[in-house]
Amino acid sequence: MAETHSLQDMRQQAAVAAKVFIQRDYTNGTVCQFQTKFPSELETRIDKQQFEETVRTLNNLYAEAEKLGSQSYIEGCLACLTAYTIFLCMETHYEKVLKKIAKYIQEQNDKIYAPRGLLLTDPIERGLRVIEIAIFEDRSLTR
Amino acid sequence: MHLGVSESMRECEYSQISTRSSTPMETPYKKRTPKKKKWESFPGRNKFYCDGRIMMAKQTGVFYLTLVLILVTCGLFFTFDCPYLALQLTPAIPVIGGALFLFVLGTLLRTSFSDPGVLPRATPDEAADLERQIDVANGSTGYRPPPRTKEVVINGQTVKLKYCFTCKIFRPPRASHCSLCDNCVERFDHHCPWVGNCVGRRNYRFFYMFILSLSFLTIFIFAFVITHIILRSHQSGFLSALKGSPASVLEVVVCFFSVWSIVGLSGFHTYLISSNQTTNEDIKGSWSSKRGKDNYNPYSYGNIFTNCFAALCGPLPPSLIDRRGFIQSDTPQLAPSTNGITMYGATQSQQSHMCDQDQCIQSTKFVLQAATTPLLQQQSSEPIILTASSENGSSLPGRTALTLGGPCTSLTLGQPTPPTSTPSLSCHEPTDMLPIHGLSHTHNHSHPIQEPVAHHHFLTPEEVPSPPGMLPCGSPMGHSHTMQAGFYNPASQDSLHEDSVRGLVKLSSV
Numbered sequence: 001m002a003e004t005h006s007l008q009d010m011r012q013q014a015a016v017a018a019k020v021f022i023q024r025d026y027t028n029g030t031v032c033q034f035q036t037k038f039p040s041e042l043e044t045r046i047d048k049q050q051f052e053e054t055v056r057t058l059n060n061l062y063a064e065a066e067k068l069g070s071q072s073y074i075e076g077c078l079a080c081l082t083a084y085t086i087f088l089c090m091e092t093h094y095e096k097v098l099k100k101i102a103k104y105i106q107e108q109n110d111k112i113y114a115p116r117g118l119l120l121t122d123p124i125e126r127g128l129r130v131i132e133i134a135i136f137e138d139r140s141l142t143r
Numbered sequence: 144m145h146l147g148v149s150e151s152m153r154e155c156e157y158s159q160i161s162t163r164s165s166t167p168m169e170t171p172y173k174k175r176t177p178k179k180k181k182w183e184s185f186p187g188r189n190k191f192y193c194d195g196r197i198m199m200a201k202q203t204g205v206f207y208l209t210l211v212l213i214l215v216t217c218g219l220f221f222t223f224d225c226p227y228l229a230l231q232l233t234p235a236i237p238v239i240g241g242a243l244f245l246f247v248l249g250t251l252l253r254t255s256f257s258d259p260g261v262l263p264r265a266t267p268d269e270a271a272d273l274e275r276q277i278d279v280a281n282g283s284t285g286y287r288p289p290p291r292t293k294e295v296v297i298n299g300q301t302v303k304l305k306y307c308f309t310c311k312i313f314r315p316p317r318a319s320h321c322s323l324c325d326n327c328v329e330r331f332d333h334h335c336p337w338v339g340n341c342v343g344r345r346n347y348r349f350f351y352m353f354i355l356s357l358s359f360l361t362i363f364i365f366a367f368v369i370t371h372i373i374l375r376s377h378q379s380g381f382l383s384a385l386k387g388s389p390a391s392v393l394e395v396v397v398c399f400f401s402v403w404s405i406v407g408l409s410g411f412h413t414y415l416i417s418s419n420q421t422t423n424e425d426i427k428g429s430w431s432s433k434r435g436k437d438n439y440n441p442y443s444y445g446n447i448f449t450n451c452f453a454a455l456c457g458p459l460p461p462s463l464i465d466r467r468g469f470i471q472s473d474t475p476q477l478a479p480s481t482n483g484i485t486m487y488g489a490t491q492s493q494q495s496h497m498c499d500q501d502q503c504i505q506s507t508k509f510v511l512q513a514a515t516t517p518l519l520q521q522q523s524s525e526p527i528i529l530t531a532s533s534e535n536g537s538s539l540p541g542r543t544a545l546t547l548g549g550p551c552t553s554l555t556l557g558q559p560t561p562p563t564s565t566p567s568l569s570c571h572e573p574t575d576m577l578p579i580h581g582l583s584h585t586h587n588h589s590h591p592i593q594e595p596v597a598h599h600h601f602l603t604p605e606e607v608p609s610p611p612g613m614l615p616c617g618s619p620m621g622h623s624h625t626m627q628a629g630f631y632n633p634a635s636q637d638s639l640h641e642d643s644v645r646g647l648v649k650l651s652s653v
Contacts, residue, residue, distance in 0.1 A: 076455065
C-alpha cells in the first residue's frame with residue numbers, strides 16, 4: 001500500500017518527460033503479443049534484458065489467456081449449454097489471466113520501473129493496443 | 144490583450160504534458176459535477192442502456208421487427224397449434240418448442256446487447272506518437288497524408304494493416320471500421336441490422352447460435368403446423384381445417400420464406416466458421432485462390448474441427464471499452480460531436496481546451512476537413528481511394544447471394560467481380576445495381592412478413608446510401624459487410640455538413 005502511494009506521489013509531483021509506446025506484434029496472427037524491440041528512449045534508464053524479460057512474460061501471459069486448450073473448450077461448451085448464463089456467476093478464464101497480468105505489472109512497476117523513473121500502464125487500459133511507458137523527468141529521482 | 148491570449152495558450156501547452164492535465168479553469172468545474180461513466184462520452188455512434196450494460200447500434204428499428212416476428216410467430220404457434228398437437232401427438236412438442244424459443248431469444252439478445260469487440264480510440268499521446276513515427280519515416284511535414292498501410296507477415300502471408308483515420312490507429316488484422324457504428328471492431332464480420340449491432344469477435348458465436356437455433360425453430364414450427372393442418376383435415380376436411388385454425392396459415396407463410404433464407408444463412412456461416420473466415424474476407428475474396436496460387440488463409444488452423452471449436456468454444460475476450468468505468472478527471476476525453484471529423488491534426492486535447500486561438504485553428508480545420516470529407520469518409524474505412532487497391536473488393540456480393548436461396552437468387556451476380564476494378568468502373572456499378580435492387584425490393588414487399596433473412600440483401604430504401612462515385616459495394620448488397628468500402632450513411636453525411644457549417648460560424652465569430 002505504501003508503495004503504491006509513493007507511485008501516485010511520483011505521478012503527481014513529477015512531470016512526464018516522454019511516453020514510449022510498445023506496439024503490437026502481429027506476426028503470429030491476431031493473438032495479443034507485443035514487440036520486444038527495445039526502444040531507444042529507454043536506453044539510459046533501464047537494462048535491455050530487464051525490459052525484454054518483462055515484455056516476454058507479458059506475451060506469455062496473454063498467450064495463456066487466449067490459449068485454445070481443453071479448459072477453454074470445457075468452459076465454452078458449458079457456457080453454451082447453460083445459454084451463457086454461467087458467466088453471471090463465474091469469471092472467464094481470460095478475465096482471470098487479465099487479473100494476473102495486472103498484478104504482474106503492478107509488481108514490476110514497484111520493483112523495477114518506478115525506481116528508475118518509469119511507469120508501465122496496463123495494456124488493457126489502452127484497449128490492448130500498446131504498452132505505454134511513461135518516462136518521468138530526472139529531477140524527481142534526485143529528491 | 145494579445146499577450147493574455149498567448150499566455151493562456153502557453154498554459155494549455157503545459158497542461159498537455161503533465162499527467163494532471165486539467166487547466167485551472169476546468170478543475171473547479173469538474174469537482175462540482177458528479178463523475179460521469181465512460182459510456183456517456185463514448186465517441187462511437189452507439190446507444191447504451193441500463194447504465195452502460197447494454198450496447199447497441201444507432202438504428203434499432205429492424206431489431207424490433209425481428210423480435211416482433213419471432214414473438215408473434217411463436218406466440219401463435221403455442222396458442223393455436225400446441226394444444227391440439229399436445230393432445231393428439233405428444234406434450235413433448237410444446238416443451239421442445241419452448242426450449243428452442245428460449246434459446247433463440249437468449250442468443251438474439253446476447254448478440255444484440257453485447258459489445259462486438261469495439262477497439263477504443265487512440266489516446267492523444269498514442270496518436271501523436273504514431274504520427275511522429277510516420278513523419279520520421281516519410282520525412283514530411285504539413286498536410287501530406289500519412290501512409291495508410293503497414294505490412295506484416297502472418298504465417299507466411301503478407302497482410303496489409305490499414306490506418307484508421309477516425310480511431311487513429313493501425314487496425315489489427317481482421318479488424319474493420321464499421322461506418323454505421325463509427326467504431327473499429329475486432330474480427331469484423333458484418334453489421335447486421337436485423338440484430339441491431341455489429342457482429343465481431345465477441346458476439347460472433349452468439350450470432351451463429353442464434354441463426355442456427357432459429358433455423359431449427361423455423362423448421363420445427365413449419366413441420367408441426369403442417370402436421371396440425373393435415374391431422375385436422377383428416378378429421379374435418381382441408382378447408383374447414385384452415386378455417387378452424389387461421390393462425391396456422393400465417394405461420395406457414397412466415398416459416399416457409401424464413402426457412403430458405405435462415406437455413407441458407409446458417410449454411411453460409413457454417414462454411415465461414417469451418418474455414419475461419421469472416422463475411423468481410425469472404426466477400427472480398429481475401430484468401431481466395433483466385434487471387435494467386437500462394438494465397439491462403441493464414442488464420443485457419445488447417446482442420447475444420449479446430450476452426451469450429453476455436454470460433455465457438457474458444458476463450459471469450461472481455462470488452463476493451465470499459466463502458467461502466469468512471470471517467471478519470473485527468474484524462475481528456477474526446478467530445479462525441481467530433482465523430483469522424485477528427486482527422487488531420489485535430490487532437491483530443493485541442494478539443495477539450497477552450498483557448499480561443501485553438502478554436503480558431505479548430506474551425507479552420509473543420510472547414511477544410513468537411514470540404515474534403517467525401518473523399519476522407521471512405522478513408523476512414525477503406526483508406527485507398529486513389530490507388531485501386533486489390534482489397535477494395537468492389538461489389539463482391541455475389542458469393543453471399545449464391546448461398547441464400549429463394550428470393551435472393553435473382554440478385555446473384557455470379558462470380559465476384561475481379562478485385563482489380565478501377566475507381567471509374569466502380570462508379571458505374573451502383574447504377575447498374577439499382578435496377579436489380581428495385582427487383583429485390585419488389586421481392587421484399589411481396590413477402591412482407593419476412594423473417595430475419597438476407598442480412599446482406601433487403602435494404603429498406605432509407606438504408607440505401609447515395610453512392611458517392613467511389614462506393615463499389617453496391618447499395619443493395621454488401622452494404623454492411625463491405626464496410627471496408629465505406630457504406631455512406633446519409634445521416635452521417637448530414638452531420639458532417641452540419642459540422643462544417645458550425646465550423647464556418649465559429650470562424651466568422653472569431
